[in-house]
Amino acid sequence: MREKKYHHGDLKNALIEAGIKILSEEGTGGLTLRKVAKLAGVSHSAPYAHFADKQSLIAAISTEGFKRLYAELDAAILANADNPRRQLMEGARAYVQFAMNNIGAFKVMFSSALEKEKDYPSFVEISHKTFERVVDIVKACQAAGALRPAPPEVMAVAVWGQLHGIISLILEGQISHTVLDKFNVWEIVSISVEQVLSSGAPA
Amino acid sequence: MREKKYHHGDLKNALIEAGIKILSEEGTGGLTLRKVAKLAGVSHSAPYAHFADKQSLIAAISTEGFKRLYAELDAAILANADNPRRQLMEGARAYVQFAMNNIGAFKVMFSSALEKEKDYPSFVEISHKTFERVVDIVKACQAAGALRPAPPEVMAVAVWGQLHGIISLILEGQISHTVLDKFNVWEIVSISVEQVLSSGAPA
DNA sequence: ACCTGAACACCGTTCAAGT
DNA sequence: ACCTGAACACCGTTCAAGT
Numbered sequence: 001m002r003e004k005k006y007h008h009g010d011l012k013n014a015l016i017e018a019g020i021k022i023l024s025e026e027g028t029g030g031l032t033l034r035k036v037a038k039l040a041g042v043s044h045s046a047p048y049a050h051f052a053d054k055q056s057l058i059a060a061i062s063t064e065g066f067k068r069l070y071a072e073l074d075a076a077i078l079a080n081a082d083n084p085r086r087q088l089m090e091g092a093r094a095y096v097q098f099a100m101n102n103i104g105a106f107k108v109m110f111s112s113a114l115e116k117e118k119d120y121p122s123f124v125e126i127s128h129k130t131f132e133r134v135v136d137i138v139k140a141c142q143a144a145g146a147l148r149p150a151p152p153e154v155m156a157v158a159v160w161g162q163l164h165g166i167i168s169l170i171l172e173g174q175i176s177h178t179v180l181d182k183f184n185v186w187e188i189v190s191i192s193v194e195q196v197l198s199s200g201a202p203a
Numbered sequence: 204m205r206e207k208k209y210h211h212g213d214l215k216n217a218l219i220e221a222g223i224k225i226l227s228e229e230g231t232g233g234l235t236l237r238k239v240a241k242l243a244g245v246s247h248s249a250p251y252a253h254f255a256d257k258q259s260l261i262a263a264i265s266t267e268g269f270k271r272l273y274a275e276l277d278a279a280i281l282a283n284a285d286n287p288r289r290q291l292m293e294g295a296r297a298y299v300q301f302a303m304n305n306i307g308a309f310k311v312m313f314s315s316a317l318e319k320e321k322d323y324p325s326f327v328e329i330s331h332k333t334f335e336r337v338v339d340i341v342k343a344c345q346a347a348g349a350l351r352p353a354p355p356e357v358m359a360v361a362v363w364g365q366l367h368g369i370i371s372l373i374l375e376g377q378i379s380h381t382v383l384d385k386f387n388v389w390e391i392v393s394i395s396v397e398q399v400l401s402s403g404a405p406a
Numbered sequence: 407a408c409c410t411g412a413a414c415a416c417c418g419t420t421c422a423a424g425t
Numbered sequence: 426a427c428c429t430g431a432a433c434a435c436c437g438t439t440c441a442a443g444t
Contacts, residue, residue, distance in 0.1 A: 011408080028315050032436060043410050045438080050408090054437065107315055110375055112231050117376040128379045148401065150394050153382045157369055158395035165368025166360055172313055173320040176331045179356045191353050192361035198351065199402035214427080235417060246429050248419080253427090257418065 012050040012060075014040045019061045023104030028111055033057065058113050059120035065105040066126040069098045073133055084140035085197055091137055092163055092193050096186055099167045107171065110164070134160045146200040162192055215253040215263075217243045222264045226307030231314055236260065261316050262323035268308040269329040272301045276336055287343035288400055294340055295366055295396050299389055302370045310374065313367070337363045349403040365395055 018039040022031055033054050034044045051057045076094040080086040099106045108114070117123060135156040141147040147155060166189055169175050221242040225234055236257050237247045254260045279297040283289040302309045311317070320326060338359040344350040350358060369392055372378050 027318065029318055033438090034436065042408095044436090045411080045440090046409055048438075110371065110377070111314055112310055112375060115230065115232055127377055131377070131379060148398060150398065151386070154386055154391050154394050155398075157372065157378055157382065157391050158365065158398060161368030161370075161372055161395070162361065162365035163368065164372060165364030165366065167364075168313065168371060169360065169364055169367060172315060174313070174330055174334070175360055176334060179360065183354070183357055188357050188360050191357050192364070195351060195353065195358075195361060195399070195402055199398055236419090237417065245427095247417090248421090248430080249428055251419075 011040065011042060011046065015047055015050065015057065016060050016064055019057060020064070020105055023061070023108060024102070025104075027104060028107050028113060031058075031108070055115065056120075058108060059117075059123050061105065062109045062114055063120070063123045063126055065102065065109045066123070066130060068102070068105075069095070069109075070126060070130050070133070072098055073130065077133065077137065084137065084144045085146050087137045088141055088146075088159070088197065089190070089193055091134070092189055093186070095163050096167060096189050099171070100185065103171065106167075110168070131156065131160070141197070141200065146197050148199055159193075159196060162196070163189060166192060214243065214245060214249065218250055218253065218260065219263050219267055222260055223267070223308055226264070226311060227305070228307075230307060231310050231316060234261075234311075258318065259323075261311060262320075262326050264308065265312045265317055266323070266326045266329055268305065268312045269326070269333060271305070271308075272298070272312075273329060273333050273336070275301055276333065280336065280340065287340065287347045288349050290340045291344055291349075291362070291400065292393070292396055294337070295392055296389070298366050299370060299392055302374070303388065306374065309370075313371070334359065334363070344400070344403065349400050351402055362396075362399060365399065366392060369395060 015036055018036045019031060022035055022039065033047055036057065037044045037047050040046075047057065051060065072094040073091055076090040077087050080090055114120070114123070117127075135152050138147060138152050138155045138159060142149055142152065142155070150158075167185065170180065170185055170188075218239055221239045222234060225238055225242065236250055239260065240247045240250050243249075250260065254263065275297040276294055279293040280290050283293055317323070317326070320330075338355050341350060341355045341358045341362060345352055345355065345358070353361075370388065373383065373388055373391075
């Protein structure tokens with residue numbers, strides 16, 4: 001039987017996992033290629049066999065994060081196939097939960113850490129695919145008279161933006177504790193979503 | 204008459220301005236203390252006479268950015284003192300304009316570049332003061348029946364979050380060009396704000 | 407094909423020293 | 426009080442070399 005010929009059969013994924021772990025423990029600022037390599041048990045130059053540069057690793061981590069987010073969003077939609085309002089509500093809950101359970105990954109995914117998204121097609125693809133799911137929910141809600149009949153894409157940006165903005169402002173410490181002591185993230189988000197839904201046709 | 208005794212009378216502010224300039228030209232990734240020092244015409248260690256570390260400089264830049272944003276927001280409010288709906292609309296416009304005209308500063312202000320906001324009281328102060336202005340607008344709108352009677356702070360987070368999220372998603376390249384080709388940032392934002400206003404008491 | 411180790415340019419930070 | 430220059434540890438990236 002052969003020794004572990006090259007440490008892993010799959011160093012590429014090991015590096016992505018190592019990156020996610022460092023991110024969750026030390027935040028965006030703590031992510032260095034050399035630390036990732038060390039945690040994966042290889043030399044500091046080994047990553048370059050799998051990633052062109054640090055940006056590429058970040059793109060891979062962000063893409064992986066988006067895939068997980070997409071999966072949870074999709075599950076929330078499927079579980080409420082017959083109820084558009086609940087799709088929006090539970091989709092929002094999935095988004096909030098993902099952010100709270102993956103703060104490190106969430107921050108890189110939406111920080112400008114990735115400077116030229118265009119250069120990473122699979123990142124762009126999953127990111128756009130996620131947006132399409134939001135558009136789907138919006139259209140279903142509009143068809144059910146739960147959201148106003150504005151252009152669905154604009155409505156989707158507004159809805160996603162609201163979710164995203166609330167979470168971001170809180171995560172970045174921009175919201176004072178006098179507010180956060182009284183309401184938790186989900187309370188704020190759910191009130192906001194209800195507010196959007198109430199602007200549709202009369203219930 | 205004396206020579207310029209120490210390069211500037213006010214190296215501290217010169218460093219902040221240099222930082223803002225680099226940010227606008229090279230983005231968050233290009234901001235290094237050594238480049239800032241060079242641009243200000245001093246040695247790489249001179250900044251340490253005025254800032255404890257890089258985080259401190261970032262805090263100072265962010266604080267300055269917030270002050271400018273606050274000023275524009277305030278102007279928009281004062282110019283529409285008698286009309287809460289217009290305060291919200293024009294406040295949103297001011298926010299969007301600030302972001303578009305100061306992309307570099309805007310990104311640092313709201314990126315996790317500043318890792319321990321708590322340690323910078325004047326940053327926390329202006330940031331909270333800005334939030335208070337949003338709360339003011341929300342309260343005025345609620346009093347005028349233009350926004351639903353949810354807790355004003357929650358409503359303020361929702362409204363600010365929506366604005367902020369839309370801008371962030373667009374700035375981070377998360378919104379596909381098939382959408383952005385049809386609608387510009389302000390169109391999306393204004394439709395969103397109108398949507399929020401429409402959820403208030405019947406016009 | 408996959409990985410190592412030396413090397414280079416650059417960065418943040420410290421510190422003794424100069425005015 | 427305000428600034429310089431040398432020094433140190435750390436980083437991203439490259440490259441010749443090893444299996």
